[in-house]
Amino acid sequence: MTMTLMVARRLLHAFLLILAVLVLNFLLIHIAPGDPADVIAGEMGGATEEMLADIRKTYGLDKPVYVQLGVYLTRALQGDLGQSFFYNAPVLDLVAGRAGPTILLVATALLFAVFVGTMLGVLASHKPKGIVSGLVTVVSVIGYSAPIFWTGMMLVILFAWVYPIFPIANMYDITRGGGFFDRVVDILYHLVLPALTLGIVYLAQYARLTRASMLEILGSDYIRTARAKGVAEVKVYGHHALRNAILPVVTIAGLQFGSIISGAVLVETVFSWPGLGTLAFESILARDYPTILGILFFSSLLVIAANLITDLVYRLVDPRIRTGG
Amino acid sequence: MAVIESSQDIVQSQSPWREAARAFRQSWAGMLGIFILILVILFTFVGPFFYPVDPFEIIWAPLTPPGATERAPLGTDYLGRDILAGLIHGGPATLYVGLVAGIITITIGILVGAFAGFYRGMVDEFLMRITEFFQVLPALLFAMVLVTLFTPTIYVVSLAIGIVSWPTTARLTRAEFLRIRNLEYVNAARSIGAKNRRIIWRVILPNALAPLIVAATLTVGIAILFEAGLSFLGLGDPNMFSWGLMIGAGREYILDGWWVVTLPGFMIFLTVLGFSLVGDGLNDAFNPKLRER
Numbered sequence: 001m002t003m004t005l006m007v008a009r010r011l012l013h014a015f016l017l018i019l020a021v022l023v024l025n026f027l028l029i030h031i032a033p034g035d036p037a038d039v040i041a042g043e044m045g046g047a048t049e050e051m052l053a054d055i056r057k058t059y060g061l062d063k064p065v066y067v068q069l070g071v072y073l074t075r076a077l078q079g080d081l082g083q084s085f086f087y088n089a090p091v092l093d094l095v096a097g098r099a100g101p102t103i104l105l106v107a108t109a110l111l112f113a114v115f116v117g118t119m120l121g122v123l124a125s126h127k128p129k130g131i132v133s134g135l136v137t138v139v140s141v142i143g144y145s146a147p148i149f150w151t152g153m154m155l156v157i158l159f160a161w162v163y164p165i166f167p168i169a170n171m172y173d174i175t176r177g178g179g180f181f182d183r184v185v186d187i188l189y190h191l192v193l194p195a196l197t198l199g200i201v202y203l204a205q206y207a208r209l210t211r212a213s214m215l216e217i218l219g220s221d222y223i224r225t226a227r228a229k230g231v232a233e234v235k236v237y238g239h240h241a242l243r244n245a246i247l248p249v250v251t252i253a254g255l256q257f258g259s260i261i262s263g264a265v266l267v268e269t270v271f272s273w274p275g276l277g278t279l280a281f282e283s284i285l286a287r288d289y290p291t292i293l294g295i296l297f298f299s300s301l302l303v304i305a306a307n308l309i310t311d312l313v314y315r316l317v318d319p320r321i322r323t324g325g
Numbered sequence: 326m327a328v329i330e331s332s333q334d335i336v337q338s339q340s341p342w343r344e345a346a347r348a349f350r351q352s353w354a355g356m357l358g359i360f361i362l363i364l365v366i367l368f369t370f371v372g373p374f375f376y377p378v379d380p381f382e383i384i385w386a387p388l389t390p391p392g393a394t395e396r397a398p399l400g401t402d403y404l405g406r407d408i409l410a411g412l413i414h415g416g417p418a419t420l421y422v423g424l425v426a427g428i429i430t431i432t433i434g435i436l437v438g439a440f441a442g443f444y445r446g447m448v449d450e451f452l453m454r455i456t457e458f459f460q461v462l463p464a465l466l467f468a469m470v471l472v473t474l475f476t477p478t479i480y481v482v483s484l485a486i487g488i489v490s491w492p493t494t495a496r497l498t499r500a501e502f503l504r505i506r507n508l509e510y511v512n513a514a515r516s517i518g519a520k521n522r523r524i525i526w527r528v529i530l531p532n533a534l535a536p537l538i539v540a541a542t543l544t545v546g547i548a549i550l551f552e553a554g555l556s557f558l559g560l561g562d563p564n565m566f567s568w569g570l571m572i573g574a575g576r577e578y579i580l581d582g583w584w585v586v587t588l589p590g591f592m593i594f595l596t597v598l599g600f601s602l603v604g605d606g607l608n609d610a611f612n613p614k615l616r617e618r
């Protein structure tokens with residue numbers, strides 16, 4: 001199969017998944033107890049009669065269900081995810097405005113986890129019974145078991161009381177002036193704790209995974225051959241072994257993107273990071289259903305995009321797939 | 326693996342379950358996990374007999390730190406309610422949601438995975454597309470939407486957690502079924518005329534149980550984390566006193582009193598840690614290959 005055809009197929013697949021998420025949103029509006037118009041208005045029983053009539057007309061709620069679905073899908077695919085009556089703004093604008101910080105947070109945490117995690121995993125595989133190895137195992141079991149928001153709160157307590165060196169809330173200091181560069185530095189400074197909280201869980205998992213696959217690979221024949229012909233140990237690890245050991249990490253990191261977004265919702269709430277998570281939290285308090293559904297839709301889009309990217313990255317790092325297809 | 330010292334050892338280690346139980350007892354992770362879980366269960370189920378304080382009752386000044394008064398050894402929350410009483414009484418609800426959600430997750434996962442792996446073809450294609458679709462939705466956000474649209478009772482919360490977390494189990498079950506379905510004993514069962522239903526549930530499933538038991542243990546832990554996350558966001562059952570509820574209620578006050586969220590969070594952490602360690606121990610016990618390492 002040619003590369004173009006493959007990409008086209010993946011894109012079609014992604015598009016069908018996007019449609020499916022929209023259909024799910026539509027179903028959720030109709031399965032929820034009460035009048036769908038009430039759900040769309042986002043105020044259970046509190047909306048005015050005029051508002052409800054308006055919604056019924058726009059979404060064709062007096063027509064058969066399949067017509068309603070058609071209307072809903074057409075509007076959504078044109079970028080109309082509804083109107084938030086709570087924020088008095090189109091849902092798309094709200095979601096788009098908050099997506100940046102979430103993507104920044106998730107990407108930083110993920111890159112940090114993959115890089116540091118792989119490094120630690122390689123170090124640990126060098127001495128399978130050493131201190132790094134033990135530490136990786138302990139941290140991964142703890143990281144796996146601690147509620148992520150709790151870890152975040154522990155960091156807040158630590159860095160608000162014991163060592164107040166990192167900011168514990170918001171994305172930047174609004175009182176601080178300065179130019180563009182200062183703002184960027186300030187944002188990165190505020191990013192440290194949220195990204196650390198989110199990244200540490202995955203970091204430990206990737207380290208454990210790298211360690212396991214490194215140990216398996218280091219025992220294989222081609223590594224023995226490399227050593228036998230006198231390749232330096234650093235090169236055996238970095239060039240020969242790591243290239244194969246990193247494959248499972250790429251796969252898992254891609255698969256976990258959804259769960260990282262889930263984690264980001266909690267981390268954002270802890271650190272008042274102005275992303276999709278805090279928006280979700282606020283709109284749930286306000287029972288603002290269009291916004292909540294909009295966030296569910298948009299975050300699914302992010303996951304679908306991440307899966308596509310992982311697929312392509314995987315092709316780059318694994319020559320077997322690149323040529324075979 | 327241990328050196329066989331007498332013929333009795335050989336006879337005893339014939340049952341794979343007994344073999345696994347023996348290996349489990351040798352795994353320090355598994356035993357530590359069991360120990361932690363027993364402590365947690367004793368604390369929450371026997372605790373009320375020794376410490377009969379109502380967790381909803383206001384007993385002292387708000388935000389009293391631990392050790393400041395004998396009335397509340399672990400301090401009070403923002404309303405002046407006893408934290409220790411909360412920790413003791415918050416356990417059953419958390420464990421209950423974890424178990425119910427875990428059972429729902431495993432049931433859906435096994436049903437989907439078993440049918441997909443056994444029938445293959447169109448059924449597999451269809452079921453795996455659905456599984457993939459559910460994996461695209463960020464689980465916590467989906468659960469948040471479900472709980473918000475309906476009323477947050479303990480059952481809605483459990484069901485929501487189950488609905489969003491079954492795909493992993495389904496994939497695992499499917500992989501096991503695909504591996505086992507063409508083994509000789511399955512063919513043997515088929516050749517003596519066993520019906521599909523019998524082959525799925527009585528022949529293949531029992532042989533696929535080992536990894537599923539490990540997954541089930543971990544699933545309960547994950548479900549507890551989920552419940553805690555939802556409660557933290559204010560989406561737990563407000564009428565059931567749980568650790569997550571304590572954290573959600575005390576969230577705004579972390580800088581006024583560290584104990585308000587630290588302590589219930591630690592209980593959740595301990596419980597999930599117990600389940601993870603037991604899962605690790607079971608994994609070692611069921612995997613003779615790993616055991617040797």
